[in-house]
Amino acid sequence: MxxxxxxxxxxxxxxxxxxxxxxxxxxxxxxxxxxxxxxxxxxxxxxxxxxxxxxxxxxxxxxxxxxxxxxxxxxxxxAEETPPWPQFRGPNSQGVARDAASYPDRLNPARNLLWKTPAPGGMSSPIVAGDRVFVTGIDDKQRLQTLAIDRSTGRLLWRKEAPAEKIEKVYHANSPAASSPASDGQRVFAYFGSYGLICYDFEGRELWKKPIPSMPRGFGSATSPVIVGDKLLLNGQGKDSHLAAFRVSDGELQWKVDKPTYPSDYPAPVVWKRDGVDEVILPGAGGVAAYDLRDGSRHWWLGGLSVQAVPIAVIGDGTIFVTSYLPGGDIDHRLELPEFDDMLKKFDKDADGKLAAAEVPRDFVIYHRGGDGGVGDMTVHNIFGRFDTNGDRKIERVEWKAIITAFDNTVLAIRPKGNGQIDKSSVLWEQKKAIPEVPSPLLYQGHLYLVKNGGLVACYEAKSGKLLYYDRLGAGGLYYASPVAADGKVYMSSLKGVVSVVKAGDSLEVLSRTNLGEEIAGTPALAGGTVYVRTRDHVWAFGAR
Known part of the structure; x- marks a missing residue:
């Protein structure tokens, strides 16, 4: 007093x-x-x-x-100062640190490790707000948790459990704790597909919670909440997909878009300003659409993406960059599905001319991603729901053919002209080389960086789409983490646990590679010259010393 x-x-x-x-x-x-x-x-x-x-x-x-x-x-x-890394991929989810600090060109546990803190399993990414690092996880007792870690020392300050009654089923390469938290500088917001939204203050006191019914998803939930002013945006996943805005102070629903133009399972929405109006950009199955931040009304939409969209959009110089990828849609390695008649001969037990879900073995792989031990391989069952358009749990001949046409991996640079359905005249450029499945693109210093499975990196000139280089990092395997950048450096992390630091520029120059010895699925956070990395069992902080 x-x-x-x-x-x-x-x-x-x-x-x-x-x-x-x-x-x-x-x-x-x-x-x-x-x-x-x-x-x-x-x-x-x-x-x-x-x-x-x-x-x-x-x-x-x-x-x-x-x-x-x-x-x-x-x-x-x-209000608090704007957090330096408030959500998945930082400010507006773009993956670029806004400070002018010096960042390390090598993550060396023996030389510049500031601290290392145990954390429960999960695939979410850390965020940084105030003096804290926040991350979500799931322990060996299947308890979903939100953790607060002291940013300076790595000391665990608190952990809170989400009151989920049942843990959702997820793809074997996913986790029930795949969604990253978000913060407005005063509060931290956690989302779990098995429960919904929970809001805490920085001391771990629960401020509000909002259960959201879990909808069936082929691979499990993965989208993350996004904070824009007084709104929390969430991409609702599953068959009843939607885009919703909640009030950050109490969790009340502000608006909701049911069945977005292009149903979207994984990307977090991003916001940009066009003609003085804030628009929410959300890629989805088959295209990308923009919605008014104020009320959710649809402004424009554009087709031309594959039926699977995982990466978020990136924005710069009046241009929106979006990618989409479906395994087997690479321009150099197109998926070659078996002939439908051959599939019928093998599996059509009731001879009705259709492939029932129960007739096809669950381990019938149609695409190998290249992960160790078959991690990430795609089976017919993985895509059944997407192409079973009439919902009869059977694939017909016409639906089998549709699978082929849906594989069109691409990156688009879009400058939307007007509202409503826009066409390819709004596409500044398009490329089909080196498209990633999970990692989002990175727009940094006039370059668009893409990293994909196998450690393949592509760098495009953002204004023209000219391919500057397409090369190997020297660190193979699967890539789930998105690239991030600061201080003229780009950080790329493989699932095998190798962090590569690349010098930003027109040619590939790898400054260092470090194997942390644990899987990395989450995207690193950058704040104040420190790189925060979430691995399978720990959160690490590396400084520039």
Whole structure:
């Protein structure tokens, strides 16, 4: 409580000095205001009158008066500073740090590891807000958790469990804790497909929760919440897909778009401003669409993507860059499905001319991603629901042919012209080389970077689509983490646990490769010169020292 005694200033509020938000705490500011007024009144604003001449008082009072006036004038403490890495892939999910700090060109556990903290399993990415690192996970008892870690020391501050009654079934290469948390600088928001949304303050106190019915998904949930002003945006997955906006203060639904133009399972939405209006950009199966941030009304939409969209969009210079990938759709390695008649001869037990789900073995692989031990291989059952258009749990001849036409992997650079259904005249350029399945593209210093399975990296000139290079990192295997960048460096992480640091530029220059010895599925976070990496069992912090 702040005392208003006229003779003695109130005691300094007991607030942890290590907190980044210290000087923005209202109690501190009230104390400063009171003390400033009292000191300035007593010292006549830092001066005394002697023979009509202004004479400076002690330097201590002058410093205190100036400091207090500065603190009072810098504005209200209504909100925290914008977090440096507030959600999946940082500011607006673009994967680029906004600070000017120096970042390490090598992640060396023996030289520049600041701390390493155990964490439960999961595939979510860490975020950084205030003096904390937040991450989600699932322990060996199948408990879904949100963790807060001290940003400076790596000390676990708290962990909270989501009250999920049943854990959703997920693809063997996915996790029930694949969604990354988000923060507005005051609160942290966690989403689990098995439960819904939960909001905590920075001390771990639950502020609100919103159960969201779990919808069947072929691979399990993976989208992440996104904070834009007073709204939390969430891409609802499954057969009843939707795009929704919730109020961050209490979780109340602000608007909801049922059945988006292009149903979307995985990408987090991003926001850009066009003609003075904030638009929500969401890629999906077959195309990309834009919705008004204020009410969810649809502005424009464009087809031309494959039927699977995992990466989020990236934005720059009035252009939207989107990618889509379906295994087998590579221009150099097109999927060659067996002839439908051959499939009928092998598996059509009831001779009805159709392939029933129960007739095809669950381990019948049609595409190998190249992961160790068959990790990531795609079976007929993985795509059954997507191409069973009439819902009879059988694939007909025409549906089998549709599978082939749906495999069209591409990257589009879009400058939308007008509203409604736009066409290819709004496409600045298109390329079909080196398209990733999971990692989102990175737009950095005029270049568009793509990294895909096998450690293949493509770099395009963003304004023209010119391929600058297509090369190997020297770190193979699957890639789930998206590239991120800061300080002229691009960080790329493989599922095998190898982090490659690449110099940004027109040619591939690998500065370092480090094997952390644990799988990396989450995307690293960048803040204040530190690289935060989430591996299978730990969260790591590497500095530039």
């Amino acid at each position: 702040i005392c208003s005694n006229a003779h003695h200033p109130p005691p300094m509020p007991c607030i942890a000095l290590h907190r980044i938000s210290f000087w923005r705490h209202q109690a501190v500011r009230d104390w400063l205001s009171f003390s400033c007024n009292r000191w300035c009144n007593r010292q006549n604003v830092g001066m005394t009158h002697q023979n009509d001449t202004l004479t400076p008082v002690t330097s201590t009072y002058r410093w205190l008066a100036a400091f207090c006036i500065f603190m009072v004038l810098i504005g209200p403490a209504s």
